[in-house]
Amino acid sequence: MIETIRNKAKEWLEKNDGGCVIGYERASDGMTARPVFIYKPYMVGSLIFDETCVHNLSKYLLNRRGLKTAIVVKPCDSRGINLLINEHQLDRESIYVIGVVCPGMKDAHFGRIEDRPLSKCRVCLHHTPAVYDVLVGEPQPETASRDYSDVARIEGISIHERNAFWKEQFERCIRCYGCRQVCAGCYCQECFVDELDPLWVGIRSGPEDNWIWNIGRAFHLSARCIGCGECERVCPVGIPLMLANRKLEKESADLFDFEPGMDAGTAPPFATFLKEETLEKVE
């Protein structure tokens, strides 16, 4: 698998002068992975792929708009490419997608690899990339049944418990915006949280401000979140951000029958509507 990736990367770099391959290399802890940018064919030897390649590299494509780029993607990451093409941020022609059939990632952090799957991988449905130019590995069947037991657990507790739960989670937020910066769907020139006038949130940190920031962030990703789980992985204070994102994912699948990033062409739910649909109204 690693050899295939290296060969494909090398072939592509030899044909595309000035291009760049974005992939994974060994991190400084000697055990996990980190993103690497390879500009010369002779450097492909550092490319790796294993169960610690947790990062979604598709975010980096936004830094290389219009430049020839090859990228190694897992199935979830590949949906980021579709999302960004759908939203006119990338053009498909300039990207060479090395799609990797995903065995599921381990819960890997700097200096330690837990012997359990990464939480997003436990509920993953798609094991073959949604878009690729070359596929590494044999296509795998999709997981048929959706598992939203994590969301259902929160839905199942009382409204007061939910309020308390999220209040506690959001209070921890240090507003470092790691979640935003790592997200492939977050590419505003200026985030609403940074806008001065009108002051939607501003720089102040506090329970209410953190509440609106986290809701605003999640809602801006509604029907757009591709489930790569990066926001949750990078959060330095362990806020279960995917638990919020996945509620929106579930609702938009139920209400709009839509799964973001599965292709680059389908109009997203907020771009369209059905006259006859009835979304739950006040009882």
Place this chain on the structure above:
Amino acid sequence: MNRIIVDNNLRSWLKELAEKYTLVAPVTSDGVTLFKHVKGSQVDSLDLQYSNTAVSPKGCFFPLSETMFSIGSDGVNVIAPVSTDREVVIFGIHPCDAAGIALIDRVFLAEPTDTHYKEKRDRTILIGLACNAPSPECFCPSVGGGPANPMYLDILLTQTSAGYIVQATTGKGKELTPAARMEEKDIPLPPPPHVTPVPLEGVSEMMRRNFDSPYWDRVADRCLHCNICSYVCPCCYCFDIRDYMGKDKIDRVRSWESCQSAGFTMIAGGHDPRPTKGARLRQRWYHKLLYFPELFGDIKCTGCGRCVRSCPVNIDIREIITDVQKLNV
């Protein structure tokens, strides 16, 4: 001979402190350890074996957000913020984090003093806990510290099999030590645990020479420009100030900011002197390894390993230091 306090006594002392002081200590919940205000009733459940907290305790003096002052909507009345009337005891702080506070002191306590910082600093007592489980990414001795370094603390506790050895280094610390709860024993200070060193010789000079190296752009390739490294860092102290309209008043609020965020250096008219990812990333390392040493003599890093651990894309200060020393000028 050392003064020893056994675990039971330590906890009853802490409970007593919690009565009189605002007690801050490392608390783990949802798998995340953070310095939090604790009540006496929580003392028994404190875990004293923790490795470094997710975020440094600098927020006790330099909060994530603080209202500096408010102005009444009539535009005349200036309202000073109400500060705590109790003194604060931070318990369980590791020597590296104390060193971080000492580094920020040099900036905020130098004239003109940052009054908001100074007020909190003056009213806080630091009870340290020698670090007995440094992470592989820690390198405090290389930057002049050590896992059991009592400097910058009022009191340092070092764990032994017989209890905690108490070292009070300041007047405040000596005053606070609970004589009745301690006993003198002939137990020596244990040797500090091993920490892998990072060679720092000549790093500032190499930084000086390599400002224009393409190296910075290459590292910045994978940098996400999140603020995580700065926010978890015990000695990063950048902030931003904004005004907030509140009920019948306007608050002037200061909050943490980071040199890594886009727009941090944006100036009126829209010009940004650090417009590229490489320039922003470089700034952080230059501040730590060149500008701060030039001004204050020391490298602005305590070797706590937080940024190494928290960086989502493994930008590792140890690697940067090693790489810089190998750069061809």
Place this chain on the structure above:
Amino acid sequence: MELTYEPRIVGFLCNWCSYAGADLAGTSRTNYPANIRIIRVPCSGRVDPLFIVKAFQLGADGVLVAGCHPGDCHYSDGNYHTRRRVGLLRPFLDYLGLDKARLRLEWVSASEGKRFSEVVSSFTDTLIKMGPRSS
């Protein structure tokens, strides 16, 4: 529950149907509780979901978004988009611990003055029964 509790409702009303409906409630002197503060928008589709979140953040007890009945939008499609946005925001806020009964989406036409007053009355009633928001 405090007897004196007066919930505060922010209402975003589309200019062509619901705002006109609220005017009609006035013209026909239909009394309703004074708890609502109406913000006029050209179309319910102008309502950025963040306005709703912001109102709740500031302390609103309830938010009403009202527009033309489906098919009657002055701008032909606006309310269909509103329906999707609010339709997704409601369950999400509820999930985060803000009872979905605090956010209402209603269709009120320019001729439904009575209905507008009924909407405000019943919404106010509901909010009083629910009591103040837990902070």
Place this chain on the structure above:
Amino acid sequence: MARVGVFICHCGTNISGAVDVARVVEAAQKMPMVVIASDNKYTCSEPGQASIRQAIVSNKLNRVVIAACSPRMHEPTFRKAVSAAGLNPYLLEIANIREQCSWVHSHDREKATAKAIELVKMAVAKVIRHEPLYPREVPVTKRALVIGGGITGIQAALDIANAGHEVVLLEQEPSIGGRMAQLDKTFPTLDCSACILTPKMVDVANHPKIRLLTYAEIKEVRGFVGNFKVEITQKARKVDYSKCTGCGTCWQKCPEKTPSEFDLGLGKRPSIYIPFAQAVPTKPVIDTDSCRYIKYRQWLAAGEQGKKPPECRICEKICPTGSIAWDQEPQTITEEFGAIVVATGFQVYDHRHYEEYGGGAYPDVISGMQLERLMNASGPTGGEIVRPSDGTHPKTVAFVCCVGSRDQAKGRTYCSKVCCMYTAKHAIMLKEHDPDVQCYIFYIDVRTGGKDYEEFYLRTLDDAGAIYIKGRPSKIYRDGKKMIVLGEDALMGRPIELAADLVVLATGMEPRTGADKLAQKLNISYNTYHFLVEAHPKLRPVETQTDGIFVAGACVGPRDIPESVAQGSAAAAKVAGLFSSDTLVTDPITSVVNRERCTGCLLCVAICPYKAIDCETTRDTRVVAVVNESLCKGCGLCVGACRPKAIDLRGFTSQQILEEVNSLWS
């Protein structure tokens, strides 16, 4: 720095009866940036307005809040007043303390007053953020496009042209005339349809202001009211009209015969043809589907596969002017217009959908329109009414009403409006042609809404002796030479079995195929049946939601001739009104894009109901959205959707709305 003046109206006792105005004034004086707050008995009165004008001048006010009745009532009035004092009229905000406060909280003065104060506070918060706005003027191209050359389009074109404006009349078929040209007589007067229509067709052809574009279709429509740019596809006629004199030699000599669309398949026409004798223009087109030589060329091009068609080319050989142009290809014509009238009319519901009636299967089950052709003197039978199956004269004729109308099972719930009347006409006409004919008419209801229509219907009963049977037949089948109609007489409550020689299905109207596609190009709405949707069914019947685009006639819904003609004239009057000034003033409340913030995700482009947003590339090669302010109607749908907050709505900016919300908690 904003200097706000707040003016609170008592409205007699309408407001002051429930609201303590003095307290509102007092509270307003303390609000931020408020320079003066005062009250008025009647703010809308001339003295009231004068006091505002005076206050603006003497206090150097640059923002005004008026707390009074609904802005839907007096916003224009107060804008004028503010403007008269030299302020931009959009620097005004109205706090609605009458309809939405005093009139609905009359039972609680305390709460009403508290609410009024907050409403004023919100208005002050908003007005501070108002910017001066300026209406824009755009020039009007005084040239109209009429789409559809039926009676409606003809009427509209003539009226616009007679008002002095240039018109292009576009027709997709080779001749204008539309459905009316196919009719024999018209109810209730029994005028000969051609006799009243053809003079108008000739008028169109001869009018110096009208340019006729037949055999042409709309390709693309861009632009906005006053400034439409339309691309038209001129289909290939294979005949050079600049040479053709319309002598008729070619269509008389063409050896190929193919079913005539105009005669609904009852007769034949040549491959080079004019659809009917009085066609305008009287110049032929070559039907490339049936022409022998075209087939021959296709055979050659396909590598001579299969049987060789005859090379023919007779028309070319005999044409005295050398007009045959085999290589003619479709052409795109781009024209500019200030207004567009859509009059694409209807087509007859296809009775083949009624298999239970043998529609299309039995030759002697025909549609009403086919009967028109059989009756018509220039029709396929020369006006002789005969059974298509054997050419005999029918004596017993059954009519079935509401075929393709009022039938939920066929997905057609609407009434086609004309079928009752044309069936009555048919019964009368049949009797006139042959006194031995007996007509039976199966109906659900007889609807005769129209001048002299009921009287006409009564003639069917009295003069023509037609027998009306209430009830929709369940089945029609052939038995020997007879067509058996099975049904139930709902009034008598008994089954009916009728043996008829000819069955006429009174088929309803449906929009022309492709009406939906055309509507999409024009960005106007259509309903589930693809009838076009008017701006308001009662008050704006010929306008659409898109300014400058008008609709008329049966493309909007079933219409008879007088209604269609009236609508054609109505649309023409609207066009003439639009063309009465050289420029158009557009509302300044439109969306505006902040190019720095825009990410170019183009969600706004996808959702804009008016296609008012497009994209362009900035100097630093970013793609950003751009609003065409002439098309923008200011709904703000794009603003509500924009994640980066890069688009805003003038007069209702996010700043303003948030300030309104904020003011409630500050």
